[in-house]
Every structure is written in structure tokens, then in C-alpha cells.
Amino acid sequence: MTPAARTQAAIELLDEILAAAASGGAAADTLIARYFATRRYAGSKDRRAVRELVYAAIRQAGPVPVSGRAAMVAVADRDPALAATFDGQGHGPAPITPDEPRAERGIAPDWLVDALTASGLDEAQQAALVDRAPLDVRVNSLATTRQAVLEQLPDATPTPLAPLGLRLASGTPIEQSDLYRAGLVEVQDEGSQLVGSALAAQPGEWLVDLCAGAGGKTLQIAAAMDNRGALLACDIDRARLQKLPPRAERAGATIIESRLLNPGHEAQMLSDWAGRADGVLIDAPCSGTGTWRRNPEARWRLTPDRLARLRMMQEQVLSIGAGLVKPGGRMIYIVCSLLDAEGRDQVAAFLAAHSGWSAEPVEPTVGTPHGPGRRLDPASHGTDGFFVACLRAPC
CATH class of the missing domain: 1.10.225 (NK-Lysin)
Structure with a gap:
């Protein structure tokens, strides 16, 4: 050409x-x-x-x-x-004319810029949302160590915050490598690794990944559990959830049960887990404003009406998740969004509507404090953008 x-x-x-x-x-x-x-x-x-x-x-x-x-x-x-x-x-193409x-x-359509500004993001933080993103992978602790992978990837560097993360140059064909095919690494942004670890999964627990998608955080949880306990991965998207079983097999994650849910009937289909989970992870459907570095055209897909629908979905999954947690159990709420409407305000509304529930400090400490949770953003932390909160059920 x-x-x-x-x-x-x-x-x-x-x-x-x-x-x-x-x-x-x-x-x-x-x-x-x-x-x-x-x-x-x-x-x-x-x-x-x-x-x-x-x-x-x-x-x-x-x-x-x-x-x-x-x-x-x-x-x-x-x-x-x-x-x-x-x-x-x-x-x-035809020659450019001065008046065409x-x-x-x-950074984004005006209404979104206003929303980001109202959510506490300055100009530098907003500009970083559309920078190019690095390529991060998570080392699968079920199969190897970060040091062992580093010896096979001399161009990789340890991520500064995630203990199992490695950073590669953008465009590295890692999914075509023997390391990936053997299940030793999974593509996962460092920020995603950090907020996923907020569940503090322990071997022997009963845990639920309520919005599992293709299972990136599910695999992270299974590794943290050392394949001991019960881990239920759910989603309403059949195409995405179907990607999890082969990924789990490749990673050697044997404790994962996948369950496809019908929209509007989630609580009934999860009745066998009602009040039994030690912890529930909710990586809620959201606008994805924190992932524009990877999907910059997503700025053009979002509208005020779509944002309103997403907020309703977030409210629903929080309510469903709360019904699964046992007394004194925990629920981790995550959105890859930097809009307060989906993060800080959503959690505040949940706490106001659910007596006895409380917000606890997020551990490990990631990002910066933001309302009842913490926030990561590309300019401040070098990761995708996330909001995460830890919610504790009443005893």
C-alpha cells in the first residue's frame, strides 16, 4: 500500500x-x-x-x-x-481544503468532561485517560513464580504495585507465547490485579465472582485460594462466560464453577448460595471511563441515557450480591470507571439503603482515598482507572 x-x-x-x-x-x-x-x-x-x-x-x-x-x-x-x-x-484521499x-x-464529549471534572479529576488526570496503555500480565502463582517468568521474559519489568504483575512493551504478542499457552501468565492490567486482590481471598473459603465475564479476576481469586474452597463464577453474558472454562483449564484452576444467569432471575438462580458466601466480588458493568487508554472510541459510545441504565444495573447487582453474603461476610464493589455516579455515589446509596452494612478500609491499600472507597487513575498510578470499596455485612 x-x-x-x-x-x-x-x-x-x-x-x-x-x-x-x-x-x-x-x-x-x-x-x-x-x-x-x-x-x-x-x-x-x-x-x-x-x-x-x-x-x-x-x-x-x-x-x-x-x-x-x-x-x-x-x-x-x-x-x-x-x-x-x-x-x-x-x-x-482528495486534497484537504481550508474550510472542510x-x-x-x-478528551471527551463536553458532558463527559463536565462529569469527570465534577468527580474530582483535574486536566492532567483527564488527559492521561486517552494515553497509550502498557501491556501488563499477572503471573499464575498456581504454576510458577514471578522470578521464574522474568528469567524467560528478559524485556519484562515487575509492576511497581502488584506483586505478581509484569509489564511488557505495548504490542508484545504475549498470547502467542509458550508462557501464555502453558497458563503461566494471564493478561491483566496492574490496576485490575490490585482491586481484585481487595477480596483478600483465602484457601478454603466460599467465594462468588458475580460479574465474572471472561474470568480474569476469577482466575486471580482461584490462584489466591490455592485451589482450595469453592469459587462460583457468574454472568448473564453467555459468550463471555464461555471463555472461562478453557482459560481455567489452561491455568490449572480446578475449583471454579461457572453459572450462566438469566437477567431478572439472578437471585432465584443463586438461591443455593443465599447467605453462604464468605465474600462476593462485584466487578460491575460500567461506563469503562477508566479503560479509555485501551478502548478510546468508548468515549463516543457513552450517553447520559446509557450511563443511567448502567447505574440501575449496578444498583441491582449490589442488591443481588448482598443476598449471597453470610453474616459478617464481605462484598467488594469495583468499577473500571472514574465517574462518581458509578463509584462513590453508588456505594453511598447502597449503604443508605441497607441497614447494618458498613464500608471498611480497602486492603491492601491501593490508590487514593475517595469517599467510602479508593480510586486508581492512569496519571497518578500508571494503571487503568478503578474505584473499589469493601463492604461488610452485619453480623
Whole structure:
């Protein structure tokens, strides 16, 4: 592909990504993979170059651009070499005109910037939300040690806060490595490892991962339990939950039971666990504002209405989780969001509505204090953004 053809490909992909964001379609990574699956002539350098252009445009634009071309022109305005590829030759895009639309630079749509500011994030903290993220992995303590993995990954460095974490260069194909295939490491952001450890899982306990998804934190909990006890992993998303059994087999995590739940009937389907769990982990569905470094187009998917629906779901899963905890047991509430509406305020509302429940200090101490919990953010801690709180049931 010529440089101009790469620019045109990026514009076409941006148009697809914008349409998917508006309709709830596939994520940018998926769309990029599909695009090149039908264009075998594009080599690895072409794919990498186009991907870089696409994400540069996404990260730079705050409000939703009017088109993929508007997003790319805004990048070209600051890059003469890129601007030169708008030459109208062959498969290249038409020349740029002075008065054509440009995407507006920024962090996010205005209403989201206002919400982040009201949640206590300054300009530097907001800007870091759309930086590129590193690649972190968690060493599987059921199978090996961090030192042993370090000896096989000389380019890796220990993460500063998570005791089983390693940091690799972005783009490292770790999932194609023998280490990954043998179940010795799992891809997991350091922040995710830290908030997952707040459950303080112990061997022999009865624990529930209520919103397990594909099971990243479930595997972390199983390792902390040393495969002793009972661990129930639940979700309402069949496609995501189906990824857990093969991951558990690869990791050697033998105590996990997966359970698919029907929306609206979760409490009935979990009646055998009612009041029995030593601890419940709730990694609640949320806006994902703390993970924009990895999914920057997610800023364009979120609307006030969607945020309101997510808050209702969070309230529901907190209520379901509370019914599973035994007297004196604990519940860890996590969102990968930095909006107070989903974190601090959600926990405060739960405590006000559930007599006898209390918030306790999060252990290990992670992030910075924030209301009844603690918060991690990319600028302050070098991790994805999270809010975590530890809630104790009445005895």
C-alpha cells in the first residue's frame, strides 16, 4: 500500500468505527481485524501503519467527529507528511481544503468532561485517560513464580504495585507465547490485579465472582485460594462466560464453577448460595471511563441515557450480591470507571439503603482515598482507572 492508500484505509475504518459507536456495533479492534481479513494484499507494515493512524485520530478527537475524514484531517493539520498523502492520486484521499470539517480536539464529549471534572479529576488526570496503555500480565502463582517468568521474559519489568504483575512493551504478542499457552501468565492490567486482590481471598473459603465475564479476576481469586474452597463464577453474558472454562483449564484452576444467569432471575438462580458466601466480588458493568487508554472510541459510545441504565444495573447487582453474603461476610464493589455516579455515589446509596452494612478500609491499600472507597487513575498510578470499596455485612 502507498502512504496515500494507508491514509484512505484509515479514513474508511474510522467511518466504520463511528457508525459502530452510534449503533452499539463491534469495537474498533474487531473492525480493524475484519477490514484486513478481506484485504490480503496489505502486509504487516501496512496493517500496523493504518492501525496507528486510526488510533491517533481517535485519541485526538474529544467530541464525536462528523466523519472519518474529519478525524484524519485534524491529525494531518499537525503532521505535514500525513497531509501530503491527501493528494487525490490513485487510492489516496482528495486534497484537504481550508474550510472542510475538522474533528475537535479534546478528551471527551463536553458532558463527559463536565462529569469527570465534577468527580474530582483535574486536566492532567483527564488527559492521561486517552494515553497509550502498557501491556501488563499477572503471573499464575498456581504454576510458577514471578522470578521464574522474568528469567524467560528478559524485556519484562515487575509492576511497581502488584506483586505478581509484569509489564511488557505495548504490542508484545504475549498470547502467542509458550508462557501464555502453558497458563503461566494471564493478561491483566496492574490496576485490575490490585482491586481484585481487595477480596483478600483465602484457601478454603466460599467465594462468588458475580460479574465474572471472561474470568480474569476469577482466575486471580482461584490462584489466591490455592485451589482450595469453592469459587462460583457468574454472568448473564453467555459468550463471555464461555471463555472461562478453557482459560481455567489452561491455568490449572480446578475449583471454579461457572453459572450462566438469566437477567431478572439472578437471585432465584443463586438461591443455593443465599447467605453462604464468605465474600462476593462485584466487578460491575460500567461506563469503562477508566479503560479509555485501551478502548478510546468508548468515549463516543457513552450517553447520559446509557450511563443511567448502567447505574440501575449496578444498583441491582449490589442488591443481588448482598443476598449471597453470610453474616459478617464481605462484598467488594469495583468499577473500571472514574465517574462518581458509578463509584462513590453508588456505594453511598447502597449503604443508605441497607441497614447494618458498613464500608471498611480497602486492603491492601491501593490508590487514593475517595469517599467510602479508593480510586486508581492512569496519571497518578500508571494503571487503568478503578474505584473499589469493601463492604461488610452485619453480623
